[in-house]
Amino acid sequence: MFRLTSRPIFNIHKKYHLSLASLLHRQFRHSQQNKNGHSKYDGYWNLQMQQPTPSPYLQSPSHEGHNTDIASTAVNTNSPEEIKSVMIDGELIPPKPVFPDNCCMSGCAHCVLDIYQDDLKEWKEKTDRVRKRLLNEGKPLPPILNDSAEEADDIDPGIKAFMELEKKLAETSSQG
Structure with missing residues (x-):
């Protein structure tokens, strides 16, 4: 019923593969060319390039007719209670960080x-x-300097601990 052949199966597949590849290549090559041997797409792209440009593309963009009152608001980057540097007795005091x-x-x-x-x-x-200089001279303290003397730390305890750790690490790295 079954007969052993001396031909290896690999050769059959190899021949089949080569014939299929050449067949596909031939079909592809013929599909890309017309009867004159020219590419089928040469005329198409040439015709596209010869077409006149539509008028909306020729005009420069203008904002006439657009609503200039767009629903947006300016972002205020400065806080209303922003304090600028203050000159006290000839010395410039920067705002508190x-x-x-x-x-x-x-x-x-x-x-x-x-x-x-x-x-x-x-x-x-x-x-x-x-x-200290104003107190030594007997001059009255401005409210800014009074507030800074009674300043309470309003920093989160977790952040404060992290800041202290960072400070210690920076000190040990600069020493070692």
Whole structure:
């Protein structure tokens, strides 16, 4: 019933593969060319390029006819109670630094909390220096300097602990 052949099966598949590939290649080549031997798409693209450009594309964009009163509002980047630098007795006192709310808590090399802490330290030193000088001279203290003396830390305890940890790590890395 079954007969063993001496021809390997691989050769049958190889011949089939080659004949199928050549058949597909021939069909593809003939489908891309017309009877004259030219590509079927040459005329199409040439005709497309020869067509006149539609008039809306020739006109420059204008905003006439558009509603200029678009539903949007300007974003106020300055807070209403923003305090600018104040000149006290010939010395410029910068505004108190604003606590940052964009810390990622990942221990960055240039953490915004470290920068805030440095700015706050400089601000306190400057206000304390001016306050002491005014008290020594017997001059009345401006309300800005009175407020800074009674300042209460309104920083979240978790953030405060993180800031202290960052400060300790920075000190140990600078020493070692």
